[in-house]
């Protein structure tokens with residue numbers, strides 16, 4: 001004889017299955033809740049698979065990307081994220097200069113990178129200001145912001161810095177710099 005409990009269990013299990021079937025398929029079909037055609041169209045045109053992946057990861061990390069309908073919106077989103085990342089990277093370098101475990105030969109290198117990041121942040125902030133005040137300057141601001149990131153890279157290279165905890169942080173910031181410049185050029 002089938003017990004009352006197993007009948008109940010069967011009923012509950014059946015009900016749960018029906019519920020799962022009834023959940024709108026769109027929640028599964030949509031790869032990311034923060035994506036949009038504008039994001040995919042822009043990112044998928046970048047030349048390397050690494051750049052495409054970085055672009056998608058960055059833009060999809062922000063819910064504003066879901067409603068972006070033009071590349072100007074993407075530029076604003078990327079700029080906000082880039083500023084946040086550049087500030088974090090600069091602050092990390094500043095912390096290293098104050099850490100008595102940091103080897104002395106690294107200090108002037110870090111100081112120059114901190115100054116390059118400061119300049120880059122200033123230029124990144126100009127990107128959105130010029131979008132309103134002086135649109136033709138936008139791509140130039142983005143270019144200078146990226147150049148300042150490259151200045152830090154040159155300083156690290158010239159001084160033979162190979163510490164991964166510095167290079168990996170810088171690489172992300174510099175990937176943002178290139179992304180911003182590419183978006184700015186597209187508008």
Ligand SMILES: *[C@@H]1O[C@H](CO)[C@@H](O)[C@H](O)[C@H]1NC(C)=O
Nearest residue numbers: 032033034057060061062063
């Ligand atoms: C979408 O945005 C939310 C809120 O900012 C965030 O928590 C989530 O990680 C984002 N999704 C992806 C795929 O990055």
Ligand SMILES: *[C@@H]1O[C@H](CO)[C@@H](O)[C@H](O)[C@H]1NC(C)=O
Nearest residue numbers: 038041042045069070071186
């Ligand atoms: C954004 O830029 C990409 C790459 O240049 C371009 O293919 C796309 O048409 C642009 N999107 C819009 C909405 O202008």
Ligand SMILES: *[C@@H]1O[C@H](CO)[C@@H](O)[C@H](O)[C@H]1NC(C)=O
Nearest residue numbers: 095096097098099100101102
């Ligand atoms: C290095 O800094 C720590 C605290 O940050 C301190 O305790 C330590 O004494 C310092 N070492 C030297 C050699 O100054």
